[in-house]
Structure formats: structure tokens, C-alpha cells
Amino acid sequence: MEKEKDKRVLLGMSGGTDSSVAAILLQDAGYEVTGVTFRFYEKEGDTAYLDDARELCSRLHIPHIVYDVREVFRKHIITYFIDEYLKGRTPVPCTLCNNRLKWPLLKRLADEREIPFIASGHYVQKRFIGERWHIVQGADPDKDQSFFLWGLPQDIIARMVLPLGNLTKTRVREIASERGFLKVASKRDSLGVCFCPGDYRTYLRRHTQAGAIVPGPIFDERRNYMGTHEGYPFYTIGQRRGLGVYRNKALFVKEIIPEENAVILADDLRALEHTAFYLSHWHLPAPEVVLGSQAELIVKIRYRKQANRCSVVLTPDNRLQVRLHEPLASIACGQAAAFYRGDIVLGGGIIDRVGE
Ligand SMILES: Nc1ncnc2c1ncn2[C@@H]1O[C@H](COP(=O)(O)OP(=O)(O)OP(=O)(O)O)[C@@H](O)[C@H]1O
Structure with missing residues (x-):
């Protein structure tokens, strides 16, 4: 981690293993940490995560803030999730939450408190390349979360501190137990979409009006x-x-x-193959590096390991046309696409048309 003069940092704390170990490591690195737990969503009113985050902060002697954003989350993430399926599209709620809600909120609350840095327990790193900040894959290939963060602007990435970026999850659990945080060490990994961890179909049935799905x-x-x-x-x-x-x-x-x-x-799966798709809501930290680039550019449309070579051009209606070098099957509108060169994230967007 970098050494900075004003070492105050606002850390997003979910009460889980990763952000708890992030708090410990930030303190080790000399940061003055404030923890904030956002109330995004509570399954059947379960607020145990708030107690866990509070307890950890008290053990580490750091201030803890709870910030209720359940209404905003419901309006912008849950409603979007349901609406996308009703439009026949495949939503990306974690991408949207990270880029539009979680990180912008961390920045806003840090600004209000004049705290220079913002942090999380994400498995990602950052790097300054050619005058711009870039998100870089986490060192643990099984936990890398860079795919979700392609939409972050420079003023957020510049202030991010990412203590878990160069660690594996196994090492993170070891750190928690070595330091005596046994409950933290043994917490289960969160799975899938936080408000809909199981089958999304059951969720849609429960949360749509009668007659909406027939x-x-x-x-x-x-x-x-x-x-x-x-x-x-x-x-x-x-x-x-x-x-x-x-x-x-x-x-x-x-x-x-x-x-x-x-x-x-x-x-025949080949009937689902395409060699191009279009992105709206795109964000490129260094557009000149992606647009018309001759060098190897990779696009991923799923979180899991994937590497599709592509070239990208800007269309007259301000979308990105992604031309795949080999055909790819099962590309769905609504999904996110993220560009990479090596381990560096070069931006991304939302797929809004599939085909040439
Ligand atoms: N409710 C929340 N309030 C504040 N920050 C959060 C919250 N949920 C997640 N975060 C931050 O975002 C990071 C990534 O969250 P995500 O849910 O993707 O990962 P996770 O592996 O489940 O993290 P953790 O083990 O800390 O729960 C967390 O490490 C934390 O810093």
C-alpha cells in the first residue's frame, strides 16, 4: 500500500471477512480508518451484519457509521433488476451497484467528512498508466472482482485504497485467524446477487404483479x-x-x-454465435487506447475467466461496436462487457444490441 501524508480512509464494511481484514490491514499500514456500513438490503429484517461490523470496529477502536440506503437500493437496483428481466434482458445488479451506488456513496460520505481516501475489501488493484488510473485484476484469480468495476471514474479510482488486491482469499482468512478474529475468519463467502442469492425465477414470481409473467x-x-x-x-x-x-x-x-x-x-449452439455487439452507457478511462486499437484487446462478458479478442469502434450514435475476432455464443442484452489488456481494465459498457 502507498504511504500518504493524510492517512484517513473511509472503508465500506459489510460485516464480512473481506472488509474486516481490509480494516485490519489498513490499520497495520498506518491508516486512520472510519468504517461505514450501508444498509442496502436486509433479508427478512436480518441486521446481524450491522452488529458484526459495529463489533469489529469497536475491537479495532475505529469509528463506525451506519448509512441507510435501502430506499435508493430498492429504487435503482432491485427495480432495475426486475424490469430488465421483464424486458427480456439479463441485468447486472452488482456492476450497477458498485459503479453507481457503493463507490459514489463512499466518495460522497468521505467528502462530507474531508477524508481523502476510500477503501473496500474488493479483490482488485489499481495502477497509474499513461496519465490515467486503471482498475487492475486482483492477484487471486478465483476472487478477482475487476469485472464489476469498469465504470468507475478517475476521481474515485484515484482515492481508492485496496488492501486485498494482492492477496488470496486463503491468505485473507489466515490473517483473520492469526490476529484472533476467529468469527471473521470463518464467515461464509457471499454468493451471487445479495438480494437474490437463490433462483432468480422464484424472486421474480414473488416480486412482480399478478399477470406480469404469464x-x-x-x-x-x-x-x-x-x-x-x-x-x-x-x-x-x-x-x-x-x-x-x-x-x-x-x-x-x-x-x-x-x-x-x-x-x-x-x-445447435452455433446458431447463438455472433461476431459483434454494441455497448451503451460505456466508460473508457483512456478511449484512445481502446478505440481503433491494433494491439491485443480482450473483452469479457462474464465474471468467470474468459478471453475474447476484439476491436472496438465508436458508432455515429455514440455506442461502441465490439467486433469479435472469433464468434462467441450466448451474448445477452443487458449484460456488461469489460475490456482488458493483460490484467488492466480498460473500461466497459452495457450490451444493448447483439449482431453485426
Ligand atoms: N453493506 C455494505 N456497506 C459498506 N460496504 C460494503 C457493503 N457491502 C459490501 N461492501 C464493500 O464492498 C466490498 C465488496 O463487497 P462484496 O459483497 O462484493 O464482497 P464480499 O467478498 O462479500 O465482501 P465481504 O467479505 O467484506 O462481505 C466489501 O469488501 C466491502 O468493502
């Missing part, structure tokens, strides 16, 4: 009727299980047509 036809690519689905929002592009239609070969969701409440299946 059965409709499943067609093959030639529009032959194949069966009935339970509601198009329950399907995602590329899905091959739980389709409700059985043939003696694999079937894949190729298209979702909300206006017709129809789902189109293909029996």
Missing part, C-alpha cells in the same frame, strides 16, 4: 411450435436446462421476444 409459446428457429413456457423472464440467452421442452438433443434459448411473450430455441 405462460407463452416456445418456438424453434423456423417458428414451429415446440411447447409452452412459464413466462419469458424465466429464460436467459444460452440457457439449456429447465426449458420445459425435451428432445433427444441439446436445446438452447436463442431469442426472447417480450412483445410476443415468445421464446425461441435452437438445437
Whole structure:
């Protein structure tokens, strides 16, 4: 971690292992830490995470703030999540939360308190390259969270301190137990979307109005009727299980047509392949490095390891056209795409059209 003169930092504390160890490491590095826990969402009113964060701060003798953003979270993240499925798209709530809510809030609260730095327990690093700050992959390939942070502006990245960026999760757990924080060391990893950790279909059923999701036809690519689905929002592009239609070969969701409440299946994954897609809401820290670049540029459309070579051009309507060097299957509108060169994040955007 860098040595700075004014070493006050505002740390986002979820009450989990990562942000707790981040607090310990920041203190070790001489930072004067203030912890803030955002109340984003509470499953059945469970506020144990607040007690855990408070308890840890008290053990470390650091001030702790609780900031209630449940209404904003519901309005901007949960509503967006449901609406995207109802539009036949695949939402990216964690990307949106990090880029539009969590980090901007940390910055705002730090500004209000004149605290120069903001920190988290994310497994990412940052690097200053060619006059700009960039997010860089975390050292632990299984925990790297850089895919979610492509949208952060310079004034946020510049102030970020990321104590877990060069550590593995195993090492983070060891640090917690070596320092006597046994409860912290043994906490389970959080899985998936915080407000919808299980099957999103059950969640959609519970949180949409009656009549919003109704059965409709499943067609093959030639529009032959194949069966009935339970509601198009329950399907995602590329899905091959739980389709409700059985043939003696694999079937894949190729298209979702909300206006017709129809789902189109293909029996060959190659029918889902494309060599281009378009991004809106894009953000590039150094546009000249990505646009028209001849050097190796990688685009990822999923969190897990992936490496698709591409070139990118700006369209007259201010979208990014991503041209893939090899065809890629199962690209869905609504998903995020992030650009990389090596371990460096070069920005990203939201897929809003698939095809050439
Ligand atoms: N409710 C929250 N309030 C404040 N900061 C948060 C909150 N939730 C997450 N963060 C911050 O964002 C980081 C990444 O959160 P995320 O939920 O993706 O990871 P995590 O591995 O579950 O982290 P943790 O082990 O700290 O819960 C956390 O380490 C923490 O710094």
C-alpha cells in the first residue's frame, strides 16, 4: 500500500471477512480508518451484519457509521433488476451497484467528512498508466472482482485504497485467524446477487404483479411450435436446462421476444454465435487506447475467466461496436462487457444490441 501524508480512509464494511481484514490491514499500514456500513438490503429484517461490523470496529477502536440506503437500493437496483428481466434482458445488479451506488456513496460520505481516501475489501488493484488510473485484476484469480468495476471514474479510482488486491482469499482468512478474529475468519463467502442469492425465477414470481409473467409459446428457429413456457423472464440467452421442452438433443434459448411473450430455441449452439455487439452507457478511462486499437484487446462478458479478442469502434450514435475476432455464443442484452489488456481494465459498457 502507498504511504500518504493524510492517512484517513473511509472503508465500506459489510460485516464480512473481506472488509474486516481490509480494516485490519489498513490499520497495520498506518491508516486512520472510519468504517461505514450501508444498509442496502436486509433479508427478512436480518441486521446481524450491522452488529458484526459495529463489533469489529469497536475491537479495532475505529469509528463506525451506519448509512441507510435501502430506499435508493430498492429504487435503482432491485427495480432495475426486475424490469430488465421483464424486458427480456439479463441485468447486472452488482456492476450497477458498485459503479453507481457503493463507490459514489463512499466518495460522497468521505467528502462530507474531508477524508481523502476510500477503501473496500474488493479483490482488485489499481495502477497509474499513461496519465490515467486503471482498475487492475486482483492477484487471486478465483476472487478477482475487476469485472464489476469498469465504470468507475478517475476521481474515485484515484482515492481508492485496496488492501486485498494482492492477496488470496486463503491468505485473507489466515490473517483473520492469526490476529484472533476467529468469527471473521470463518464467515461464509457471499454468493451471487445479495438480494437474490437463490433462483432468480422464484424472486421474480414473488416480486412482480399478478399477470406480469404469464405462460407463452416456445418456438424453434423456423417458428414451429415446440411447447409452452412459464413466462419469458424465466429464460436467459444460452440457457439449456429447465426449458420445459425435451428432445433427444441439446436445446438452447436463442431469442426472447417480450412483445410476443415468445421464446425461441435452437438445437445447435452455433446458431447463438455472433461476431459483434454494441455497448451503451460505456466508460473508457483512456478511449484512445481502446478505440481503433491494433494491439491485443480482450473483452469479457462474464465474471468467470474468459478471453475474447476484439476491436472496438465508436458508432455515429455514440455506442461502441465490439467486433469479435472469433464468434462467441450466448451474448445477452443487458449484460456488461469489460475490456482488458493483460490484467488492466480498460473500461466497459452495457450490451444493448447483439449482431453485426
Ligand atoms: N453493506 C455494505 N456497506 C459498506 N460496504 C460494503 C457493503 N457491502 C459490501 N461492501 C464493500 O464492498 C466490498 C465488496 O463487497 P462484496 O459483497 O462484493 O464482497 P464480499 O467478498 O462479500 O465482501 P465481504 O467479505 O467484506 O462481505 C466489501 O469488501 C466491502 O468493502
